[in-house]
Amino acid sequence: MELYEIFCAGRFLRTATPLEIRSPYDQDLVGRTWLAGHAEYEMAVGAALAIRHRLLSQPAHERSAILMNLVELMKTDREVLARLIALEAAKPVRYAFGEVDRAIQTFFVAAEEARRIGGEYLGLDWTPAGNRKEGLVKWFPAGVVGGIAPFNFPLNLASHKLGPAIASGCPVILKPSTRTPLSVLHLARLMHDAGVPEGAVSILPMDRRTGDLLVTDYRLAVLSFTGSPAVGWDMKARAGRKKVVLELGGNAGVIVDEIADPDMAAIKCLSGAFAYSGQVCIHTQRIFVHRSIFRQFTEVLVNETAGLKQGNPMDIQTDISAMIDEANAIRVEDWIGEAVGGGARILAGGNRKGSYMEPTILTGTRQDMKVCGLEVFGPVVCVEPYDGFDEAVRLVNNGRYGLQAGVFTDSLAVMNQAFEQLEVGGVIINDVPTFRVDHMPYGGVKESGSGREGVRYAMQDMMEPRLLVKPF
Incomplete structure (x- = not known):
């Protein structure tokens, strides 16, 4: 039985609150981890805010290289990851392998999209007021991203928060499901080995009260939630001024x-x-x-x-x-x-x-x-x-x-x-x-959500356009 430390501000930690993960199939013990509390949450947010400006200046090729390093490490640990998903979620292992392959693809696409963050040139002389002026639109990271992932695709749906955030240059704090945190905590080890900057990513299993800080904390710029409609829309109502991306349920x-x-x-x-x-x-x-x-x-x-x-x-x-x-x-x-x-x-x-x-x-x-x-x-x-x-x-x-x-x-x-x-x-x-x-735009209308996932589309919600107007 393996121990899985939480990943907080680039460090692997244990807390005073252990968490046992048992298989839904036979209740066998799969592994042990810990719940992050308020102190660990504050440590993660502080580190994310501190590294934000460094990430802003990080070249696109470096972000892409880190993500490609992660892809290769995940390929090496493909069987380990699939086994963890099957055990912690009772997902038939052949579907678990499919989920791992999709998560690998998600990070591969993120590596590609990190190099494709473009801009736009605008001629402003459509009216006399714009004579001898031109505009340039450039995309900038929005700030700290809070991600909340569900139990049913514990690895890939977490990857849809983590990959776009890294590609965009945003620090990210992820709350995995406390039912299925082990596969994404193993992913944290691989992210550390891939060279993710210290403080850029934290993966914190949390109880609902602590995890709710991701919703209400004004210091976060984006909340990305995947889960039930009732919970998601309640979060949006309480999230304040931050951007909220909701990938919710349906009856397809x-x-x-x-x-x-x-x-x-x-x-x-x-x-x-x-x-x-x-x-x-x-x-x-x-x-x-x-x-x-x-x-x-x-x-x-x-x-x-x-x-x-x-x-x-x-x-x-x-x-x-x-x-x-x-x-x-x-x-x-x-x-x-x-x-x-x-x-x-x-x-x-x-x-x-x-x-x-x-x-x-x-x-x-x-x-x-x-x-x-x-x-x-x-x-x-x-x-x-x-x-x-x-x-x-x-x-x-x-x-x-x-x-x-x-x-x-x-x-x-x-x-x-x-x-x-x-x-x-x-x-x-x-x-x-x-x-x-995993590169297609994915999301719903009505009570099924707001915004889109699919790496490039998620990145748009994690970034802000800024306009430069100058003479020529």
Whole structure:
């Protein structure tokens, strides 16, 4: 059993408050770390403020080189990182390896974008007042960034705070989830070895009271939060003048058009619905299938679901394992029961054993049921027929969220209509809304968030444009 010291202002520390991390799968002890308190938080903020001006003058090639050093160290420790994610989060290890690879890509993109921070030349003589004057727009780091990362992608979603901050020249203080801090604390070791300047990065597991300082502290310039909508919007209301980037939840919808291949769509929806027990912000939660192919689609989806292997997350063959805790599994079970009590039918699954929830397919659901109208964040998918594409668009748009949507079709007209009319941050054609690569702009509308991630887009929120006007 390994000890993981917190990373505070460039130093590895222990505090008076130990934290044990146990596997959600079998409650075995995975590792021990410590919670940062007010003193460690102040140390991190003080170091971040002190190094801010040094980072401002750090050449882009140096920031890029540090990030590339980190990429190579992560490649070397790929298996270590994947094992930690699988153990601390009960994420099947084959998905954990995928998360590590994505985090490596996130830092690689950050290394590239660090050298591409551009500017803009403006001719100002559009009016007589601008005669013999010209403008130059240059981007500057906004200041100290506070990042709060969730349990479900403990490494990669932390990387989406850390990578853009380093590339932008911003000091960053990250609060990982206290359920899954070990993979990102191992990353801290690699960051230290990669040459991150002392004080530029702190990674502090904190309780909610201490972590809330990232929200309310006026000395921070940016808050980047990934988590639930209720918590995120409350943070934004209390954050004062700082920039706030929110990547929140959703109940992502899929439309399967009448000319789509129902078998292919069903197989892709299987992964979108049940990967990591549906504990994904863009988990496929609602599927609307044209009535003419509804029966074929559901038969394939039910049959493929029956073939998923449940078990130990460390087994490379495991498809689905325990949820993050039993309380969340009980909540999902209750929501399923509520839907069935309201007239929905279970096509597959529906049973719980401890923190394991069977992959569940429902039909006959309504928007006022929690499994449809709220973010289930579990292995549940609702499948319903529709008759016309306009109706399907209305069904997807009917609700409080708007993160991503998937549309299966070969019709350019349908693709264009979906892009124009779906009220979401991203429309994915012939794939599930769970699709994401780490350089694309990612974020939602309505209650699903504010701002965008994807390294270059996150950097824009971590920087400020400044205008120089001069004569020539």
